[in-house]
Amino acid sequence: MIDLKLLREDPETFQSRLASRGSYDLQEILALDQRQREIEQTRSQLQARSNEIGKQVGQVIKQGADPKGPEVQALRAEGSQVKAQLSELEPQERELKAAIAQQLLLIPNLPSPTTPLGRDETENVEVRRWGDEQIPQGQTLKPHWEIGETLGIFQGERSVKVAQSRFMTLVGAGAALERSLIAFMLDQQIQAGYIEVLPPILVNSDSLTATGQLPKFAEESFQCVQDDLWLIPTAEVPVTNLYRDEVLEESELPIWHCSYTPCFRREAGSYGRDTRGLIRLHQFNKVELVKIVHPERSETEHQSLVENAANILELLQLPYRVVELCTGDLGFGAAKCYDLEVWLPSAQTYREISSCSNFLDFQARRGNIRFKTKGQKGTQFVHTLNGSGLAVGRTMAALLENYQQADGRVAIPEVLQPYLGREFL
RNA sequence: GGAGAGGUGGCUGAGUGGUUGAAAGCGGCAGAUUGCUAAUCUGUUCUAGGGGUAAAUCCCCUAGCGAGGGUUCGAAUCCCUCCCUCUCCGCCA
Secondary structure (H helix, E strand, O other), rough: OOOHHHHHHHHHHHHHHHHHHOOOOOHHHHHHHHHHHHHHHHHHHHHHHHHHHHHHHHHHHHHHOOOOHHHHOOOOOOHHHHHHHHHHHHHHHHHHHHHHHHHHHOOOOOOOOOOOOOOHHHEEEEEEEOOOOOOOOEEEOOHHHHHHHHOOOOHEEEEEEEHHOOOOEEOOOHHHHHHHHHHHHHHHHHHHEEEEOOOOEEEEEHHHHHOOOOOOOOHOOEEEEEHHHEOOOOHHHHHHHOOOOOEEEEHHEEEEEEEEEEEEEEOOOOOOOOOOOOOOEEEEEEEEEEEEEHHHHHHHHHHHHHHHHHHHHHHHHOOOOEOOOHHHHHHOOOOEEEEEEEOOOOEEEEEEEEEEEEEEOOHHHHHHEEOOOOOOOOOOEEEEEEEEEEEEEHHHHHHHHEEEEEOEEOOOOOHHHHHHOOOOO
């Protein structure tokens, strides 16, 4: 959520910085805010008078006045009158406040001033590349879903029977490889300093609102209507919300969490895209990195988050590149975002395998996550960041494709061999 | 699912209609003091919104005792609805 106070002070800046992400009407919010504050002032003055009358009645009766006498009656009459006025203002103020909050929830975060301007993903900026891209060499190079089916470790059709399209079942060595990847990623991130979290994977609406998936993107998540619970689209949601409505001690920061969870996405509007293999599923596994940090450190923390994610790809010897998203491609709550894209030789392209965002205080404000500095009055909002470290299914896809051998086998990266207990699939 | 209990400030825990942001204790912070590993004394101690001010960690107003309504001149205290937690029984990975 953007800061209403700052918006009030400098609407032009907000408007112009938001322009790179679409058109948003801030004027209406400002008008509502103006009226709300006017009413609040009047209301609070009336309230003050009402409190005063209440006190007087109490005192007068204590001093022996007749509770039914004229003195008390006069005060009560005025009290009733003030109350009548209040009963008109109160609902107005409440409605205005609700309307403002509702509209603010629909405004995306301001892009960082350092975020490249651009309309869509074609204007993202490549930051660097790592590793040697393997170029398809005739018929020996297969896409990962063919490799998976050939090896008998994917059961795509049966998954459709059990659930729907866009679900995948891994069997035998495939299941073991997925599990090995998860364990490997967690071990690496724990070593890097992240504390592991295994959170609920159903969350309530408040949680999704805090991290920004609601109210605008309800159609992206699976919902359990009867219970106000949703399947998480990413561990970012439960892990960040661990600290919702809390005031942390400054000394507790930064908090680094890594979290393996399944993730569930409806992928509305992506019909026909990536229909095969592991790239775009309704359910997939991911190890997520989440950071809760001091505002002054969020820039640095963002850089190290990207490094921590990229490190997994380097250890697995998978070629990748780092791309900085332009303003038009930025996620709703992000101020700045780097994607890691892994090389998929079958498609001869890089595909997103991690998205590392800095939300600044956007989520903290929605979720009311603050910290307090010892000896200082008041509180500040923390900054939140997160990124995949990594998407496990896509890692498996990249691994199968990049490590496939001419004889049809798939080599296992050295770092994974202790986990899987074998050198080839 | 059945029965019961309960939700008060960082914590423990008073408070059943009248200056209650809310007793007391603990903790925290600041200061004083003591030669003994810490004790004692004094003071202080929340958050949010709005307004004032050049500005503030300063002043003023309002709100906050799970949430939302209601009764009343006045509600932590009374009424209604909802949420959550705990205990026992049942069921269950």
